[in-house]
Each structure stands twice: as C-alpha cells, then as structure tokens.
Amino acid sequence: MSTVDAPRSPYARTQRSGTNWEKWGWMYMRASGVVLVVLIFGHLFVNMVSGEGVRAIDFAFVAGKWASPFWQVWDLLMLWLALIHxxxxxxxxxxxxxxxxVLGKVLRGAVFASAAVLIILGTLVIFTFDPCPSVSPDQLGMLPSFCPPQ
Ligand code: HEM
Known part of the structure; x- marks a missing residue:
C-alpha cells in the first residue's frame, strides 16, 4: 500500500530530462481558467443580458454573430480552451x-476521443455555418435581415 510522504520529506524528482508535461498541464489549467472567465462571462453578458436579453436568441441572432470574425474567433477560443481544459x-x-x-488508459482514450470529435465538429460549425440557408416561405422570418430575398 502506498502512503503519502511526510510534509518535510525531500522532493524526489521523478523525471530528470525532457519536457515536464505535467507542469505545463498545471500551468495551462490556470492560464486557460483566467482567459475562460473573460470569454464565458462576456459570452453570457452579450447573449443574455445586453440588448433584448435572452429573448433575442434565435437562428438570426446566432447567424448575425457569426457573420463577424470577432465572434467567430471568440467562440472558437471558448470551444478550444474549454474542451482542452x-x-x-x-x-x-x-x-x-x-x-x-488498463481502465485508466481506456477512460483517458475516451476523454481524448470525445474532446477531439467535439473540437473538430465545433470548429467546422463555426467556419462552415450558412447564415442564409434556403427555407420554406413560412420560415423566412427566422433568417437574418442581411439575407437576400429568396
Ligand atoms: C470559468 C472559467 C474556469 C476557471 C477559472 C477554471 C479553473 C480551473 C482550475 C484552476 C483548475 C485546476 C484545479 C486543480 O488543479 O486543483 C480546474 C480544474 C478543472 N476544470 Fe476548470 N475552470 C473553468 C472552466 C471550466 C470548464 C468550462 C470546464 C469544463 C469544460 C472545466 C472543467 C474542469 C475540470 C474537469 C477540472 C479538474 C478538476 C479536478 O482536478 O478536480 N473548467 N479549473
């Protein structure tokens, strides 16, 4: 059975050379956490508080936001940083x-695969999103105002 080292026992370095990935992972959690606070609260404020608030969210609202490279990059950063975090x-x-x-390997593999799939799908959605799809006449009102008449 393993025991926890006494608090004042000397630091035993397990890795002598090469990149210390655990250290960089630790730093990434803190750095991405700070950036995510700004991105997530900015996202919540713009979508739910400013303007007409949450009632304004519909297809045209999303299409209007993603017509701007600023919000594309904002959402892309939020997607990548949060999923990797x-x-x-x-x-x-x-x-x-x-x-x-073995269980650890399987679970880490499942987490890695699901994060990779969500990052790829989310990135594709942000950059291939069609703000003006062809819709039936009764759905025309849901399109953003900048779409040409169909
Ligand atoms: C609001 C912005 C966020 C901040 C400031 C933040 C901050 C942190 C920090 C500093 C850690 C490391 C804790 C440690 O090593 O003891 C951590 C761990 C973690 N975060 Fe976040 N985080 C944020 C958002 C998120 C999001 C959006 C997710 C999910 C996608 C998430 C999931 C996790 C998980 C699963 C852990 C590991 C928990 C553990 O080790 O017990 N966090 N977070």
Missing part, C-alpha cells in the same frame, strides 16, 4: 481515481 481536468481525475492501469 475540461479534458485535461478529466485526465487528472482519472489518474487520481482509476483503480487499474
């Missing part, structure tokens, strides 16, 4: 709690 956090939890090395 969440996946790395889940990796830490799996390392701490998984009872067998």
């Amino acid at each position: 969440g996946a790395n956090g889940m990796r830490t939890i799996i390392n701490d709690y998984s009872s067998s090395p």
Whole structure:
C-alpha cells in the first residue's frame, strides 16, 4: 500500500530530462481558467443580458454573430480552451481515481476521443455555418435581415 510522504520529506524528482508535461498541464489549467472567465462571462453578458436579453436568441441572432470574425474567433477560443481544459481536468481525475492501469488508459482514450470529435465538429460549425440557408416561405422570418430575398 502506498502512503503519502511526510510534509518535510525531500522532493524526489521523478523525471530528470525532457519536457515536464505535467507542469505545463498545471500551468495551462490556470492560464486557460483566467482567459475562460473573460470569454464565458462576456459570452453570457452579450447573449443574455445586453440588448433584448435572452429573448433575442434565435437562428438570426446566432447567424448575425457569426457573420463577424470577432465572434467567430471568440467562440472558437471558448470551444478550444474549454474542451482542452475540461479534458485535461478529466485526465487528472482519472489518474487520481482509476483503480487499474488498463481502465485508466481506456477512460483517458475516451476523454481524448470525445474532446477531439467535439473540437473538430465545433470548429467546422463555426467556419462552415450558412447564415442564409434556403427555407420554406413560412420560415423566412427566422433568417437574418442581411439575407437576400429568396
Ligand atoms: C470559468 C472559467 C474556469 C476557471 C477559472 C477554471 C479553473 C480551473 C482550475 C484552476 C483548475 C485546476 C484545479 C486543480 O488543479 O486543483 C480546474 C480544474 C478543472 N476544470 Fe476548470 N475552470 C473553468 C472552466 C471550466 C470548464 C468550462 C470546464 C469544463 C469544460 C472545466 C472543467 C474542469 C475540470 C474537469 C477540472 C479538474 C478538476 C479536478 O482536478 O478536480 N473548467 N479549473
């Protein structure tokens, strides 16, 4: 059974050379956390508080936002930073709690695969989004005002 080292026991370096990925992961969690506070609260304020508030959110609202490269980059950063942050956090939890090395590998693989799929799909949605799709006449009102008449 393993025990926790006494608080004043000497620091035992387990890795002598090469990149210390655990250290960079630790730094990434803090740096991305700070940036995410700005991105998430900015996102919530613009979508739910400013202007008409939450009642304004519909297809045209999203289309209008993604017509601007500023909001495309904002949402892209939020997507990438939050998913990498969440996946790395889940990796830490799996390392701490998984009872067998094989289970740990499987769970880390599942977290990595789901984060990768969501990052790829989300990025595609942001950059291939069509703000003016062809719709039936009764749905024309849902399109943004800048779409040409159909
Ligand atoms: C509001 C912005 C956020 C801030 C300031 C923040 C900050 C942090 C920090 C500093 C840690 C490291 C804690 C530690 O090492 O003990 C952490 C861990 C974690 N974060 Fe975030 N985070 C934010 C948003 C998110 C989001 C959006 C997700 C999900 C996608 C998320 C999921 C996690 C997970 C799963 C962990 C690991 C928890 C653990 O080790 O017990 N966080 N967060």
